[in-house]
Amino acid sequence: MYHKESVRIHKTLLVELDSLKGETTFRIGNISIQVEGKDGIGGLIEEWFGIWADKHRFNITNPKKQGSSQEFPDYYIGKDQSLLEVKTFDFSASANFDLANFESYCESVAHMPERVDSDYLIFAYRLEKSALKIENVWLKKIWEITCPSERWALKTQTKRDVIYNIRPANWYSDKTKYKTFASKQDFINALFKTQQDYTGSSYKTLYLENLSKMNKQ
């Protein structure tokens, strides 16, 4: 189900997991400080991952490093240019990263159904004082890390009745009220049902048309 290069990356990260420790050091002149603040750590782990993957000669490319300003993906993977997204979260809190802007995601999935098949590589870190440790790494599909919510068929970040982002389920916990979706189809149904309930119409028909074209290619 996952791209074979993603699987190799994930396995290698798990093999190295015990050594994935580090810290942030701030220096002026000959005085150095171990940084305890969490600001920006997610972005630094994502940047670190790109260098780590290059050093291991995995077949991934970062479109932003090639001058693209596109929003997604974080990486193209393998010869077939599959999509890989990298996410991080503080394991001492709940996973609360943005999977995607809700409306942009509906639109891009409708025009480009293969986006639903993106692989997600997710890093959980912990910072104790200044000591950083990667606690776990998951390889997931979007329907394995999303769920329904009280309010919508798909859990989203909603403020004052406005939907902003698609937010993750607690897929790594047993103690969660809402379980992740059982299949890609369940996720797609929840995505477009949420769009229908929210805006009064949905891109589901457009998605199905484009999916059918894609499958004929």
Added chain:
Amino acid sequence: MYHKESVRIHKTLLVELDSLKGETTFRIGNISIQVEGKDGIGGLIEEWFGIWADKHRFNITNPKKQGSSQEFPDYYIGKDQSLLEVKTFDFSASANFDLANFESYCESVAHMPERVDSDYLIFAYRLEKSALKIENVWLKKIWEITCPSERWALKTQTKRDVIYNIRPANWYSDKTKYKTFASKQDFINALFKTQQDYTGSSYKTLYLENLSKMNKQ
């Protein structure tokens, strides 16, 4: 006018200025990254300063390191426990740090007139890619780094008619419309005139009473 220990600290920093270069390094396993983000740099320079001053055996103490949760000062200085505040700003932008919460400052100055005499040690830094450089350090009194504004007798951060913080003048620039105050008295007058105009009353009388008590001690 400034505390003699503040003057020694300031002079030593200016002597060392050319060597006040550094960077932030993020490491996981055997891969390190030079950090280019500016998040949190001000706080790190303040923390660095405390260690730098200890190494140089300057006579300053950080009340927060002794378990105090008080808002000010950043440091007590000298045997007489004078007040020292440390501020930082990105020299590629304008000085925009908060000098103090406006209402808290009015109240604390009224009850403790010596707060107006705090020394301010101000670091201007520049970050080019990941290279950090302290460009300048000033030692100032509050009336030397504050000014009037279009709206109030004292320049403040005001949003939707609510005053939040006292904000600095561009004391280091010739090209500024509002010059800094000529004296402590001008600053005090502007502070309490702003409070009067903003709230309909001011603590000026209380300040003068407490100032007179202080001077009799």
